[in-house]
Amino acid sequence: MIDSILLVDDENLFHLVFEDACSLLDITLSLKSLNSADEAERYFKNLIENGSPKPDCIFVDLNIVGSSFDGIELIRKINFEYGDGVVIGIISSSDDKSEQAKALKAGAQFWIIKSDDIEPRLEKFKHDFDGYLNRTNQFKVYR
Amino acid sequence: MIKLSKDSKDQLIEYCKTKGVCLEGNILKVLDTSDDPEFEEYVKSAIEKDTEVRRKRLDMTKQIQAQNIELTKWKSENEKINAELTDALKSMEQAKESVSNDLDILQKKTQYQLIESIVKVSLWIVCGVGVVTTILFSITLITGMENKIVESMWSNMFGILLTNSFSIIGTIMGVKYASEKGSKKCKCEEND
Numbered sequence: 449m450i451d452s453i454l455l456v457d458d459e460n461l462f463h464l465v466f467e468d469a470c471s472l473l474d475i476t477l478s479l480k481s482l483n484s485a486d487e488a489e490r491y492f493k494n495l496i497e498n499g500s501p502k503p504d505c506i507f508v509d510l511n512i513v514g515s516s517f518d519g520i521e522l523i524r525k526i527n528f529e530y531g532d533g534v535v536i537g538i539i540s541s542s543d544d545k546s547e548q549a550k551a552l553k554a555g556a557q558f559w560i561i562k563s564d565d566i567e568p569r570l571e572k573f574k575h576d577f578d579g580y581l582n583r584t585n586q587f588k589v590y591r
Numbered sequence: 592m593i594k595l596s597k598d599s600k601d602q603l604i605e606y607c608k609t610k611g612v613c614l615e616g617n618i619l620k621v622l623d624t625s626d627d628p629e630f631e632e633y634v635k636s637a638i639e640k641d642t643e644v645r646r647k648r649l650d651m652t653k654q655i656q657a658q659n660i661e662l663t664k665w666k667s668e669n670e671k672i673n674a675e676l677t678d679a680l681k682s683m684e685q686a687k688e689s690v691s692n693d694l695d696i697l698q699k700k701t702q703y704q705l706i707e708s709i710v711k712v713s714l715w716i717v718c719g720v721g722v723v724t725t726i727l728f729s730i731t732l733i734t735g736m737e738n739k740i741v742e743s744m745w746s747n748m749f750g751i752l753l754t755n756s757f758s759i760i761g762t763i764m765g766v767k768y769a770s771e772k773g774s775k776k777c778k779c780e781e782n783d
Contacts, residue, residue, distance in 0.1 A: 468649035
């Protein structure tokens with residue numbers, strides 16, 4: 449089980465879906481959901497300033513409406529400015545190959561396609577999580 | 592794992608039995624139930640209840656999410672149709688304006704043609720009267736007949752003809768100029 453997960457997505461309804469799916473699949477004990485990339489950046493700055501523990505895994509939406517930058521830029525920032533050892537990836541309804549390549553370059557470890565039936569993908573991800581944590585897994589798209 | 596005291600466990604079990612309120616959420620997953628079968632049963636049933644509630648909520652949220660997506664699609668389609676209708680209305684108004692302009696030009700052209708015909712006929716009449724009077728005056732001169740009335744008539748006629756002919760020529764020129772301008776405008780609009 450993953451100790452703590454951070455979800456960054458502008459869609460509040462998806463927060464509920466993700467929270468319930470994670471709980472039903474025993475993926476995590478603690479889930480925090482944020483609505484924008486700016487909010488996530490502030491959250492990480494505060495964590496570093498206060499010396500608080502970072503989340504074990506971060507799911508970022510690709511297009512976060514109401515943010516000054518997109519999910520890929522947030523991944524880049526977290527990885528290169530605040531991260532260090534955090535498992536991070538995209539959760540999006542898009543399956544765009546060029547965006548996936550950009551995400552990989554920014555340091556994303558996985559890409560989960562968001563759809564009505566998200567649970568099977570999350571379950572597969574749960575099984576692969578240790579590989580992402582040890583940095584032994586390759587970038588993977590969960591379709 | 593969190594280990595609770597016997598008292599706390601008993602209170603939780605009692606509260607669940609009497610009031611139907613049990614622990615819920617992820618806290619249930621970290622409670623130590625190893626040495627208490629009754630509490631283990633309590634946690635198991637609380638987890639089952641929680642799972643059931645979450646499953647229901649997940650299904651409903653998914654349904655709302657799907658409806659939300661549909662509504663967003665409809666909204667964008669409506670906006671698209673609205674934009675198309677506005678465009679069609681605009682082009683119709685432009686066409687109406689163009690037809691109205693064409694009709695106006697056609698009416699003016701007909702009016703000018705009518706004026707041109709009137710001026711032409713008037714010119715012919717004036718010239719005819721002039722020619723007839725001149726012939727009459729010439730005959731009286733040749734034959735030596737009494738011509739005082741014809742003479743004054745001829746001179747008056749020529750005086751009137753000279754003054755009037757300039758005004759007629761002016762009118763003709765005006766009509767021609769107006770017609771040319773009108774036709775040029777028509778051609779320009781056709782080219783546009």
